[in-house]
Amino acid sequence: MQPTVRRAAVLGSPIEHSLSPVLHRTAYRELGLLDWTYDRFEIDEATLAGFVADLGPEWAGLSLTMPLKRAIIPLLDGISDTAASVEAVNTVVLTPDGRRLGDNTDIPGIVAALHERGVEKVPAAAVLGAGATASSALAALSRVCTGEVTAYVRSRERADEMRQWGERLGVDVRTADWSRAAEALGAPLVIATTPAGATDALAREVPAGAGTLFDVLYDPWPTALAAAWTERGGTLLGGLDLLVHQAVLQVEQMTGRAPGPLAAMRAAGEEALRDRP
Template sequence: MGSHITHRAAVLGSPIEHSKSPVLHNAGYKALGLDHWEYERFECTGDMLPGLVSGADENFHGFSVTMPSKFAALNFADEVTPRARAIGSANTLLRTTHGWRADNTDVDGIRGALGELLNGTSLSGKHAVVIGSGGTARPAIWALIEAGVSHITVLNRSDRTSELQSLFDETPTLLSYAPLDSTPTDADVVVSTVPSAGIAGLEASLAIAPVLDVIYDPWPTPLVEAARAAGLKAVGGHVMLAYQSYGQFEQFTGMEAPRDAMRQALEESLGISEAV
């Protein structure tokens, strides 16, 4: 791209070589003719993040942040959005006149994927099952609460709901726990935030409602296959990945994300070609 690059952004994490963020953002730049923009990737652990970001030259407008650096990004930032603070991690750092602002657009990712999964059907007053209680469970819960669900059951090997309770404190949404191998009897949506190996053999008992599986490689996942075999709709983590990138793109560039071009580039790079 040469010396005419004047605007930069990048993704930080470790390992980083498989990140699809450069595919998404660079496709967006290309679609809008932003040939003076470039998006890169940097190997970055949590310990490395403060030095790397504070040492970045002024051409860098923002950073996408993946594991294991999302907690460091939150702690490093000069300013934190309410949702990033509540979730306890950040996947976005934006340069501002005051320093760096942390946000969590994983919420947008979950919201967008749920919108496609449910075809716009409201979740208000509904029951959601969330599998897992780790890093991705928190933005999933935040998005579900925002969508108005009345009850979230968290399925996990151990009861870690005490760590999640603060997300529910200011809301009317109920939180309950069930063991991973229990079969939920009713749900309007199932969101799995765990690796496929973590629920191996349990897929049929978990696929009781439309499924959002945050995993997308390899695709389709066993849980998605189980849902589709049961005649239920399912979407994968690549849909979430696309939607979380749009907000980052808009924060970094100040321009509306060309969603179709970004989504198409992502699906081509993953070898996924399915109508949504």
């Protein structure tokens, strides 16, 4: 007999400030899943295997954040083509027959967030940064960008990595040095994947009539670049847009209920961020 209580959680390190519990618990309430729980666990690469091995039949799914998106893969029975394309899993669904299946909802989450704002196709795009999120950005751009993507990076090694990801994902990637990053701001779509503060100096360079900026940060928000983008009349998406859209997809996969309650989850996320000191 299937357990009455169904469990899910987000794992990572550090995990203290994760908004995932707020989003998923809101979804459960909206969907009437009163016997579902969602927690957070401080788990690193050294403790991941033991945690996964101890999961019982009450577990329905896991959300993975850094540094576990790649470390989880050897512990799974299979991963989706989307996750394989970037070698990163942020979602694990535990099936009734005991399998552990991995997926990546960041990529379709980026696409869904762009579609929500009316961005279906663009002729060109720019990516600021070359970290872990940049590969997911390129994978998303393979679905929305019909032309060249320029990645602005700080080192030759990062440039090589981005070109390799582009080849793997079928994206025409050109690289440019970070010193020329202001050029990116004229692209129809700019995805900023950099840490807090990295793009602050670009805020004064935002052109009038700016296109669309997707800045993946959500705390602190807005970034200096995001605020300047809005002032210049551009379309702006933030990290909360990505977080909510990928969480909706996770909820749908883990619970089997669709559509997920996007509006309620976004409102809960916005309230949680406002309440932070």
